[in-house]
Amino acid sequence: MAKPSNTIQPPAIPDILQKAREDFPILKRTVNGKPLVYLDNGASTQKPQAVIDVLNRYYSNENSNIHRGVHLLSVEATSAYEEARHTITDFIGANDDSEIIFTRGTTESVNLVAHSFVEPQIQAGDEILITHMEHHANIVPWQLLCERTGAILKVAPIDENGALDLEAFKNLLSEKTKLASFVHVSNAIGVINPVAEMIAAAKEKGVPTLLDAAQSIQHMPLNVKELDCDFLAFSGHKIFAPTGIGVLYGKRALLDEMRPYQGGGDMISTVSFEGTTFKEPPSRFEAGTPHIAGAIGLKAAIDYLQSIGLETIARYEEELLKYATVQLRAIDGLRIIGNPAKRAGAISFVMENAHSHDVGTILDTEGVAIRSGHHCCEPLMKRLGVSATTRASFSFYNNHTDVDTLVSALKKVSILFE
């Protein structure tokens, strides 16, 4: 069958994004003697100099524990940490800072909701609803919960293009559903879910929702009040901030009713051997010394992102993904996996005769970093009839030259494995 044409104009790069690329020192390095082409942003994004500088400044000038000391360093570190929380409140449109809990990342945020919100109220025979395209972080915590409680995990189906069956999702919501937890943008195939409709349908049935925004928060503007989700989770390292820091947003009324996730320092009001009382949210859910530098780095990353503007980023990335999709489709032996109507962040594909790990290794020799494997989405891979894919995942600092380098490296793979 003739391959589709690859005639498409490269997207124009807005000046602000052209300049922003210069802010990422790592993008100037070489890999295997070739300029780095970083297309593994779904796994983790690179860090701008502004974030690196803030971390350096924090450790050089303010490093201290928070909420504990009366000395100046502790006061400064505490106020920087709490300012970071406030930045996130504004960034996602939460009502106030008490709705923002710092976690280690999306995974921990989901586990926190499972332990502290769902588990105390779920009974054998009750249900948790997810979709077939979830990351393992939004599958396994629910399986473990079901094992502990006798609850049942329900899975909304998707079609062969990777699109959610919205009607089936709606039909699976019932009075037994204690939570609907679903991904906004699939990390593995880039499909954008109709989350506004999913949340509205859940609300209609009185079902609380948790939105996994790990792969959307860095690509499009998000507002929790407009979405009206009950919980939202994301990871700092996928939004240009350090690893080990993430966020769980929760509506204050729900957080108030929730039991602690972990016990320890800083989350208590009083402790005696007879019993302990707990602080109000968010402190109740932040036991022990948190990742202070991580939170401060996350604030710097969000400030940086907002100085560019997520609308600009979303518009440009959409064009870049279109350009990449057309170019990739024209490569002999390459098949894109998942063809959603709306895509963000990632394109996944397989190559005839070549395992995705071999593709990844060959691309690496050309300086191109992509991810290969099941992308922590084994059920999704199985549904789409593959065991693994090669995934190119994009950020605003990628440009059409990156895509062209990927494409020419893939043409070499195609010839090699003919």
Ligand code: C6P
């Ligand atoms: N996806 C990827 O390469 P953590 O590991 O907690 O920061 O994020 C987990 C997670 C949850 N949901 C989605 C949609 C995700 O994409 C991820 C992380 C990475 O796709 C690493 S597996």
